[in-house]
Amino acid sequence: MNNILNTLAVGFCILAIFYIVNKLRNRKLVNEPPLVYYKYPIIGHTWDYCADVDKFLLKCKQEYGEIFSIYVYGSVITVVGKELCYEVFNSRDVSFSAAFEEKVPVARILGLPLDYMSFAAEISKNVFTAQMHLFLEKTQQSLYSGVNEIIGECDEPKIIHDLRQVLFSIVSRPVTTILVGDSLCHDNDLINIFMNFSNELYKLLKVPESLGLIHPWIFQQSLIMRFRFGRCKIKKLQEIVIEKIKPEIEERLRQERKFGNNWKPPVDCIQYLLSQPGVDKENPDYVWISGYLLAITFASMSTTVSSTTNFLLDFASRPEYWDDLLEEQEKFNPNDKLTDLDQISKMEKLDSFLKEALRLTGNVCNLIHRVTGSELKFSNGYQLPRGSNVGIYLKNVHYDDERYGPDPNKFDGYRYLGKESPTSKVSRDFLHFGMGRHACPGRIFAINEIKMLSSILIKKYKITTKSKKRPSNFIISGVSFPNPEPLIFEKRVKA
Template sequence: MTPKHFSKNYGELFSLYIFGGVVTFAGADSIPEVLNNTTAFSFGRGVNKQTTPIDDIVIPFFRNNKPPRINQLAREMSSKANSNNVSKIQKELLFIIENFFGNCEEPKVFSNIHDTIVQIMAKLTINLALGQECAQFEDLVSIFAELATITLRMKFVPPILSFIHPSVHKYFVSLPLKNAIDRHKNIFIQRCKPIVEERILQRKKLGEKYIRKDDIFDYFINELQLDFVDDKFMDYFYVHVYLLIYASNNTTTKFFASTFYDYCGRPELWKELYEEQLKIHNESNGNLGIDDVDKMVKLDCFVKESFRHSADIASLPHIVNADSYTFSNGATIPKDRDVFLYMQDINFNNKFYGETSDDFQPKRGKHACPGRVYAVNVIKILLHEAILKYKIRTESGKIELPKIISCFSTSSESSLIFENRN
């Protein structure tokens, strides 16, 4: 039986006994209450317990007692996809597309496109966050691609060991990351410490004439007013970049892979989407700006609809922080109760999408404020360039739907065929 069965029979807020514990699923009417009550519900605790238990692994790296700056860095990254950085993103993606897919004069078959997209997103994010200099280090790109793969696999491990105790499951699923994180740190410090030292030296030498670069190196140097680099700072710096790339890449990679498969399996959309991209390409002379990205209305609607169909059944786990919480419908749940947001109750709700809510219809409406969303803009730019350069289709000739494991979804692993358009 699916969550849809339970919501239909027991209401939009219901609880299930799963792997030794009670989990409450919040439906469309209750989700806003969970998201808006950040005091009563903790998303951080929920993620650390239910999907990617990384807190205990990364906390030791904050040993210099300076407060974390993850939220500030996330805002910095988000701003990079809606300003002058669009041309930089486009240039990097064109290089990446050529590097990974190349000349497909004869049709080429690419298997498990998800792994390729993990590499693409790792390289792009390093370029935006740390600069072109770091993106050239293949070992640096590899550790962040490996991070994305490890953390993605974490949430697909069924918590069978939670029958013994939740901590046993947590220990088991976090082992691959524990085994990798120090090796990753050594590579990161080897590549990045000389850059930090050189930046500090240049700031001292040039004084007010120093031109600050738009990357995380200078962000930290400026915010912390660094005069020297020690091991404590490098640990602090490393864990911020680690968490930033983890947060930036996991969702973006998943949704981009699913969007790619949706496009490749729906030939009825190819002509319309291609014509829009060609028109924008010609009007911009091939040099995109943020206004050009906003003009990709049909592509934006397609991406939005793909997101809806590839979303998890339930996700964004929270834990009740308060002694208890009573919802507006009168239901009360106790302290420390696990709460999942039942996303399908929103994504396939007839109240929001009409009687055709189960159908894939890209023309449902324009995505709200696409220019503010890093993931959406990056995916649109990459799809824009790929559609212009290649004819892409699924090897099977069919729509390859996302795979569902537990209540989470992941993209298909089927092969795609690339062929030069011209």
Template sequence: MFSPWDSSPFLYGMIALIVVHYGYKWLNSSRYKLQDIPAVGSSSYLLSFYYALQNQSDSRRMLQAGYDKYRDSAFRIPLLLRWEVIIAGPKLVEEFWEMGDDELSFKDALSEQLQTLHTIGPDVHHNDYHIQIIRSQLTRNLSALFPDIRDEISTAFSELIPPSQDWTTIVALPTLIQIVCRTSNRIFIGLPTCRDSDYCALNIQYTTDVARGAGILRLLPEVLRPLAKHFVTNLPSRLAQAVKHLEPVIKERYRLLEKYGDKWNEKPCHSHQFIGFTAALYRLAAHSEYMAPLRAEVEAVIKSDGWTKAALQKMRKVDSFFRECQRYQGFGAGNNSLEHLNRLSRKSFDRAFVVSSRRRARKDLQFSDGTRIPKGTFVSISSMSIHRDSEYYDNPDIFNPWRFSDLREEEMLKHQMVATSNAYLPFGHGRHACPGRFFAANELKCMMAHLVLNYDVKMEQEGAMPEPMTFEFSIIPNPKAKVLFRKRREF
């Protein structure tokens, strides 16, 4: 098939255009306008590029250095094509959350990062209907959906990690992705499609393709992107594959709706997501001492309440364990996660961020300490540093799984896994705080409850926590680490 990219004059022309474009952009860029904000590393163009390269693999150290030095204000970190301003001072952080979308825009930051207009498509770019669906149909129906979630988790675990008397070695991340993918799709699309391996692979691949396409499109001048998307992404063919799976399901649903009208109360929710479980599993497998308290709690609650959503709410230790994992090592999703994962592991979707809540300035802004943010600048909060700041947490560098469940009752409610605050940012905070977090927490806690009741786990290298991998502002739990599972021995 003919592709203009195969033609040398076309290719050289494109390269020249890109060079001119970035030269022009650089001359007019906010690099100059950001001069008043202190830079981590160096603010000079060439040296900042060197630090930008360093930031690709060492962002945690660079961010912490900036946070320690400019703890009461803001600083900037060089990325390959631009600067990111990090708001650090507590007062400025308050002001950050108070700013409206016409000042600091969530959508503009996300659109630039994922190139949603050209990758996912104009419907999602212009219309937030999916957020309403998550907030209403999905979250409000969690109790009713719970039996399906529970059933899929239990079936998926027994098929993908069959309980055996001997230790079985599992590469954790890809296996957990399958379990999460099946469980989420049991809710979004239902049986039997949620178990279709081709459909699950498509879900995973689609996300990777969006990230890869967006990564290439971002390098091109805006004007070329509508054309270039046809050559650098294969999303239309992925969508066609998805339609093959979804069309019969959707037709059947229309048929049921016509037949039963509003009386048909099982209208499902459409969306898709991948969530993380791996980091918590590694921690549990590396620390056998956490197993007994978790098991005791889950057993007692299930005995009194059975498997219900309400029962999950009573699992305070399980909740605290996840919340502490998120606090301690990050766990949030964000705009550049998929791209990062794409480079590190095609099949990894469990991601965490050292910064949170990226926004893009829609106009020139000024914070109360005089920090000026020019229009177009990307601004974030250093969630990692906040989560490890002794002003917000006692002994912040110690992982304490029962940190939140040991609190007094009324305090504990304020510190449930899904509760966001200025000091707890894995799900973001404020008006764009993740609307899927109730669903995600439900699914993760149910998976953990199932796991501790049915399996013993340990790391392949006993007691060792696998090193996470970092790329730019993202962290992922090690995608290759192996966890040993066996059927639970002690009852």
């Protein structure tokens, strides 16, 4: 039996190798970008890319120019830098969601359409962003109670070892309110499910794509199996979500039938889903509703948590900014009660500091897009065929000395003051949230939430890194992840 299994495994690997070689041989168009030379079949550039992606891509750019292709983890990725990246972001022939699904197969895990991200973006735009003024007070109250409960008063210095998990616990509460409404927002089962599911998806970004060397499909299936049979069993999670939201939905539909146009529906994601054309209100698809609620948690929590973590690491290690930022918070948020978005927009020093922290996160190559049109044509004449992956050389943009001066690696917390360049504004020199057609639709809500949470933390605590320095982030496959160095929280004593 073992011999048969071994033979099948070897045979499968050989077929996979022939598939990859044939795929590479047949992908050529008339004028594709140059493929960087490599010695070893199958491995390609994977070793160099993983060992030091920054050094590797810099060398490739020096030798091949603004655009080139590399072969990593069994797939070809075309890398574009500062001169051509905006053509990717503005193209109708590429899709971020199609490429993201290969790395984090949310649609396959939840049984959603493969293009689920376009509808999720619509939900984010029409609920989280358009209705943000309605959620302002609830969000601040939820953040404040979360900070008090989870971090506490810190009369004695408190060392927080897992900052990311603490921030997930705090952020999950206001997000749950927007997802399911006031009646369910305090349900601890729902809060924990949304938090843990988002956290598990976030962890997938760190998973090495080693199985992709055999075939990308095998890597995808390994991730899907993790959610079907692992610790975070998606079927069980969805069953619990459905059990929680079903009575609420039934009551809403009953109220709608009873009062008709006189009924004032709540504003949240559940209601937005119910209001979609084609939804059968006599027999709601609870699997579809719960699937989208879970899918939205990743975008609405993970970006906020990772961005806030980077902000706090920079803030805690730069005491020269503490007094200034504290003074600004006391000026515009004196009573810990933000009544309108204008108050948040006036926190210009906080916004500039946050934007600089995000610029210098250390992302090297990210925001992979898939060519979904017949081909992608660049202004310099190069072409990419349908199915190609193209990544953005972010370090070439965010560390560009032509745009950021002779020392672009230097942190300047007030770099953007007086320049009408808020963190929410996407531009050719700041791509943390994408750009053009592919800009993150929920970034405005996320940034305001980060600033609200940061304002609370700055006013309430003295925060320092254990080493008294800014720890460097980790780079995995070109993507930066905040260093897990502990932070020390100490109750701020008012003068």
